[in-house]
Amino acid sequence: MATPPNSPGAQSQVAWVSKEARPISLRQLMVFGRSLNEQRLISSANYVRTELPRRIAHRLRDMQTLPYCVVANPHFNEVYELYYAAFDKFRRVPEIRTLQDNDSFCQVISSMLKAHLSVIPKLSMGILEVSADGMLPAQELDGFMNAILRSRMSRRVIAEQHLSLTETFQTPSFSTGVKDSDTEFIGKVFLKCNAAEVIQRCSQAVLDLARSAYGEDVALPEIKLAGHLDTSFPFILSHIEYIIGELLRNSVQAVIERQIRDGTASTAPPPIEVTICESSKHxxxxxxxxxxxISSDVLPYLWSFCKGPHSQRILSNLTHVPRMAATLQEVRVDEPPASEVKASTKRASYVSSLSSLTSRPPNLRLGMGLPLSRIYAEYWAGSLELQSLWGYGVDVFFQISKLGNKNEQLLTRAMVDAI
Known part of the structure; x- marks a missing residue:
């Protein structure tokens, strides 16, 4: 894994590490993509071209400063090699000057995004193995995992936003004078993400999965929706779908399995209640x-990627997950059908992708849904909190910054050094 200190790549990494990441907000993504033209598209390409190696270099540095016994883990080593290859590739990309240059650059981005789908399972297996061997305290491993996953999320946001803007620009019907009222998306940003609609779609996907998993004889809980049902805000749809999907999936499974334990699986279970509350800013x-x-033996590890006595079971489950996109469909081994790729609108392609939620069987517990959901929530300055009353149930509170004016919450070098 070691990179020769005097190699060009190592010297280049030192130079890139000296540059802090330049965070963005949802509002900046919207404003920049609102009046899309050739000049703006090329400017976006050059931002991504310089920002990706900058952010990857910081994560390489984090891995290089871990104890050798940790980085020698084969899963960590594979992730390091993926990161270094991506850094070396992106740092060599020359300035984007033409649309043809941008097309070539987009091919590089797409290939790297696909190659890195194995990162989350590999990191998770590495963390579990290292923590089980007592090589590093769980708190330090969680700090490292949070930093590297938040950075991964940030890179995918800016990369996928640029790919989406490029796709929009190349659409035959695209007009540079398009107004917000004429479109639902600017790149990957859904301008008017309606919370109630997202919850309803996720609810249907989760209930369909539960029906296929538990059979027709098991009664499913009703998911009741109340509160400010007209609430909408700008957001990245795949992020909120992942969070809501995981929360509902956990609740549906908990209710059904409690009914099964109590011998009342065929009787109507208590409903799951989802309430939307809107204020001026949140x-x-x-x-x-x-x-x-949540039982007392699970609760201490709920938000941790280190699972204590549950590590071996989760490790076994992770071996069945070669790639993970961390979207609502979560595990995507097969490519989407052509009918999805060619959907007439982005909304249609998002909705049709919900069917892939069934890719992961309910009994394949990975212990990553809540920690990943919290990272997604906090990325745009939101939060995710949970209250459990053993013997009764759980309340989860997901707070969203609705104005879209908060920068992505990145970890600085000083923050990482303090972990």
Whole structure:
């Protein structure tokens, strides 16, 4: 894994590490993409061209400063090699000057995004193995994992935003004078993400999955929606779908499995209540269930990627997950059908992708849904909190910054050094 200190790549990495990341907000993504033209597209390409190696270099530095016994883990080593190859590739990309240059650059971005789908499972397996061997305290490993996953999320946001802007620009019907009222998306940003609609789509996907998993004889809980149902805000749809999908999936499974344990699987279970509350600056979504709560042997590890006595079981499950996109469909081994790729609108392609949620069986517990959901929530200056009452149920509170004016929450070098 070691990179020769005097090699050109190592010297280049030192230079890139000296540059802090330049965070962006949802509002900046919207404003920049609102009046898309050739000059803006090329400017976007050059931002991505210089920002990706900058952010990857910082994560390489984090891995290089870990104890050798940690980085020698084969899963960590594979991730390091992927990161170094990506850094070396992006740092060599020359300035983007033409649309043809941008097309070539987009091919590089797409190939790297696909190659890095294995990062989350590999990191998770590495963390579990290292923590089980006691090589590093769980708190330090969680700090490292949070930093590297938040950075990964940030890179995918800016990369996928540029790919989406390029796709929009190349659409035959594209007009540089398009107004916000004429479109639902600017790149990957959904301008008017309606919380109630997202919850309803995720609810249907989760209930369909539960029906296929538990069979026709098991009664499913009703998911009741209340509160400010007209609430909308700018957001990246795949992020909120992942969070809501995981929260509902956890609640539905908990309620059903409690009914099965109690011998009342065929009787109507208590509903899952989802409440939307809107203020001038925030939206809070509360998910409440009566699934029995979280047991005391699981609760201490709930937000951690280190699972203590549960590590071996989760490690075994992770071996069945070669790639993970961390979207609502979560595990995507196969490419999407052509009918999805060619959907007439971005909304249609997002909705059709929900069917892939069934890719992961319910009994394949990975222990990553809540930690990943919290990273997604905090990335745009939101939060995710949970209250459990053992023997009764769980309340989860997901807070969203609704104005889109908060920068992505990145970890600086000083913050990482303090971990």
């Amino acid at each position: 939206v809070v979504i509360r998910v409440s269930d009566q699934g029995g709560g």
